[in-house]
Amino acid sequence: MDILLTINGEERQVTAQVGETLLEVLRRLGYVGVKHGCEDGSCGVCAVLLDGQVVHSCILLAVRAEGHDITTIEGIGTYDHPHPLQAAFAASGAVQCGYCTPAMILSAKALLDRNPHPTESEIREALSGVLCRCTGYVKPVEAVLQVAEGGV
Amino acid sequence: MWSSLIEYQQPTTLGAALKLLTRPSPRTIPLAGGVWLVARRDSSIQAVVDLSALGLDFIEARKDRLRLGAMTTLQALATHPSVKYLADGLLAETAQRSALLPIRNRATLGGTLVVGESTSEIVLSLLILEARLVIRSPQRRMVSVEAFLENPKEHLPPSSLIVEIVVPHPETGSRAALAEVSRTPRGRPIINAAALVSRQGDVIRAARLVLGGVAARSIRLPSVEAALRGQSLNEEKLSEAAALVRDAISPQSDERASAEYRREMAGVAAVRALRQAWAQAGRE
Numbered sequence: 218m219d220i221l222l223t224i225n226g227e228e229r230q231v232t233a234q235v236g237e238t239l240l241e242v243l244r245r246l247g248y249v250g251v252k253h254g255c256e257d258g259s260c261g262v263c264a265v266l267l268d269g270q271v272v273h274s275c276i277l278l279a280v281r282a283e284g285h286d287i288t289t290i291e292g293i294g295t296y297d298h299p300h301p302l303q304a305a306f307a308a309s310g311a312v313q314c315g316y317c318t319p320a321m322i323l324s325a326k327a328l329l330d331r332n333p334h335p336t337e338s339e340i341r342e343a344l345s346g347v348l349c350r351c352t353g354y355v356k357p358v359e360a361v362l363q364v365a366e367g368g369v
Numbered sequence: 370m371w372s373s374l375i376e377y378q379q380p381t382t383l384g385a386a387l388k389l390l391t392r393p394s395p396r397t398i399p400l401a402g403g404v405w406l407v408a409r410r411d412s413s414i415q416a417v418v419d420l421s422a423l424g425l426d427f428i429e430a431r432k433d434r435l436r437l438g439a440m441t442t443l444q445a446l447a448t449h450p451s452v453k454y455l456a457d458g459l460l461a462e463t464a465q466r467s468a469l470l471p472i473r474n475r476a477t478l479g480g481t482l483v484v485g486e487s488t489s490e491i492v493l494s495l496l497i498l499e500a501r502l503v504i505r506s507p508q509r510r511m512v513s514v515e516a517f518l519e520n521p522k523e524h525l526p527p528s529s530l531i532v533e534i535v536v537p538h539p540e541t542g543s544r545a546a547l548a549e550v551s552r553t554p555r556g557r558p559i560i561n562a563a564a565l566v567s568r569q570g571d572v573i574r575a576a577r578l579v580l581g582g583v584a585a586r587s588i589r590l591p592s593v594e595a596a597l598r599g600q601s602l603n604e605e606k607l608s609e610a611a612a613l614v615r616d617a618i619s620p621q622s623d624e625r626a627s628a629e630y631r632r633e634m635a636g637v638a639a640v641r642a643l644r645q646a647w648a649q650a651g652r653e
Contacts, residue, residue, distance in 0.1 A: 236371030257408035346471040
């Protein structure tokens with residue numbers, strides 16, 4: 218089926234199968250910052266923002282994303298002009314293998330966009346949808362706190 | 370990819386949705402949040418009816434009850450001001466505990482009830498608050514959450530839909546509490562219990578008690594509730610209550626916990642919930 222997806226502010230005409238998930242379609246279109254993990258909504262590395270809210274793209278049929286704003290990690294900053302969260306994660310050692318990083322950053326962005334001064338507990342809650350085996354969450358939480366406090 | 374899926378529909382009227390669900394073929398099922406369905410990718414399903422364009426995502430506060438559309442997301446329930454005041458926030462808190470944020474942003478109240486996980490906190494709170502479901506087939510029927518959980522297939526045949534959940538306000542002065550036993554702070558609980566207590570001075574006027582993790586679906590414990598009426602909840606009475614709880618249930622062993630562990634923890638969780646609800650009701 219032909220669907221019109223709005224990805225990082227850009228409208229894209231896409232041919233997708235009924236049963237294709239948003240994760241599959243996004244990666245097929247080249248948005249490989251959206252990571253492939255568990256395929257069942259338990260690990261969170263596939264997280265994207267749908268109308269500003271963090272969702273698992275692996276359990277969302279692509280066709281349902283039509284008419285909504287999809288934000289991937291590619292859309293929030295570039296290598297030359299990184300988003301403050303990207304800069305903070307990179308500078309603070311919050312990135313180890315990096316596989317969960319796009320999902321963590323998008324989750325943090327969704328939080329800060331509606332709550333610019335969250336408590337540490339609120340930050341942990343916001344990141345709780347993303348599993349990380351490397352960092353123990355300490356430095357990612359610190360990085361978000363840093364950005365929230367305007368330190369980057 | 371959900372390979373067996375060949376058809377996607379997003380009807381804008383309930384009538385059209387029900388019509389699609391009635392046809393004998395292709396195998397067609399309703400799609401709410403989809404977090405459970407899409408993860409399973411059931412290969413016998415060929416068509417889905419997206420319910421998101423039916424206007425079923427509403428939250429309406431009435432004087433003595435809350436009307437919740439079946440497509441209301443768990444996150445909307447966790448954060449909506451009208452929901453936060455019901456039963457000291459039991460509904461909002463259990464919505465928040467039921468799933469992690471990315472799931473809550475999609476999972477719906479109706480879908481969560483149909484999946485009917487025994488330890489689902491939001492289902493426990495609907496059960497203890499004696500919520501009622503409005504089901505359309507297209508005839509309109511109301512059924513209590515309790516009756517629905519006891520026999521979901523009978524109350525929700527394939528070509529019918531839950532459209533609304535009505536949650537009555539609990540008695541003024543009654544207080545609710547939730548207790549959970551789980552391996553990690555945000556993991557799915559092995560056992561959970563909720564209690565709703567109203568006091569008359571130093572005795573229980575009425576108590577409601579629900580348990581998750583001891584049966585296929587969440588259950589109420591009317592025999593324990595009856596035994597608690599008129600009692601003063603000191604530690605001795607709570608011990609007796611724990612024993613009554615243990616006797617009233619028939620948990621099964623599975624890979625997460627043995628029946629013996631579930632039985633023991635059911636008593637522990639029930640007592641914690643009762644103790645807390647009792648104490649809070651006494652502060653009024």
